[in-house]
Amino acid sequence: MTASMLRPQLQATVLRKLNATSSHKKNLLQKGFTLVELMIVIVIVGILSAVALPNFLNQTSKAKATECTTKLGAMLSQAGAEALGDTSGVDATMTALATSNSSTLCKFSSGGLTAASGIYTASVTGEGDLSGKYNANGCVNSNTGKKDIKIGTTAAAAATASCT
Numbered sequence: 001m002t003a004s005m006l007r008p009q010l011q012a013t014v015l016r017k018l019n020a021t022s023s024h025k026k027n028l029l030q031k032g033f034t035l036v037e038l039m040i041v042i043v044i045v046g047i048l049s050a051v052a053l054p055n056f057l058n059q060t061s062k063a064k065a066t067e068c069t070t071k072l073g074a075m076l077s078q079a080g081a082e083a084l085g086d087t088s089g090v091d092a093t094m095t096a097l098a099t100s101n102s103s104t105l106c107k108f109s110s111g112g113l114t115a116a117s118g119i120y121t122a123s124v125t126g127e128g129d130l131s132g133k134y135n136a137n138g139c140v141n142s143n144t145g146k147k148d149i150k151i152g153t154t155a156a157a158a159a160t161a162s163c164t
Contacts, residue, residue, distance in 0.1 A: 065126065065134045068106035069149060072124045075101055075108065076140040076147050079120045083142030087113070090142070094120060104128045111139075118142040119163050125155070139163040 075097045083090045094110035101108045105128050111121030119141050126134030138149040141163040152158030 061129060061133060064105050064130055065151070068124050068126065068130070068134060069136055069151060071101045071106060072108065072122060072136055072138050072149060073147070075122055076120065076138050076149070079122075080140035080142055080145060080147065083118070083120065083140075087118070087142065090120060094122060098122060105130055117164065121161070123155075123158075137161045 075094070078097065079090050079094050082093055091110070091112050094112065098108035098110045105126065107125045107127050109123050109125075111123065113120050119139050121137070121139045123137045124135070126132070133153055134151070135153065135155045135158040136149055136151045137158050137160055138147070139161040140147045144163075146163045148161040148163050150159040150161045
């Protein structure tokens with residue numbers, strides 16, 4: 001091979017290398033997601049959130065209602081325990097507990113003592129997020145220790161608890 005033939009071949013090889021490197025750089029810059037792919041992802045995320053959000057909100061309401069039920073149960077248990085010793089101060093205790101336990105979610109009220117049977121009653125009504133969604137009635141029998149709580153969405157739906 002002569003030097004004159006080698007030179008055009010060298011030039012061609014160098015040009016091919018340069019073209020290959022520049023097109024490789026172009027491909028790196030052109031990598032990414034298309035608009036259609038991004039729109040599909042947005043639609044999928046939207047569908048998932050539309051399904052999950054109501055379930056999540058429902059679970060938080062249930063948790064708030066459980067808090068009210070737990071407080072009502074604790075209030076009745078305390079009244080029942082106190083009634084074992086002396087029944088004279090239980091009405092005042094129930095009224096104080098109803099006032100102190102009331103919050104932005106639950107409004108407690110004491111039904112007082114049914115003297116003949118020794119049954120103390122109390123109720124709770126949902127407020128705020130639970131307004132119109134939660135009501136409960138409860139009772140405790142100071143003679144037998146039996147405690148019952150009935151839950152409903154309205155005052156009529158929350159049946160009267162039975163502690164006899």
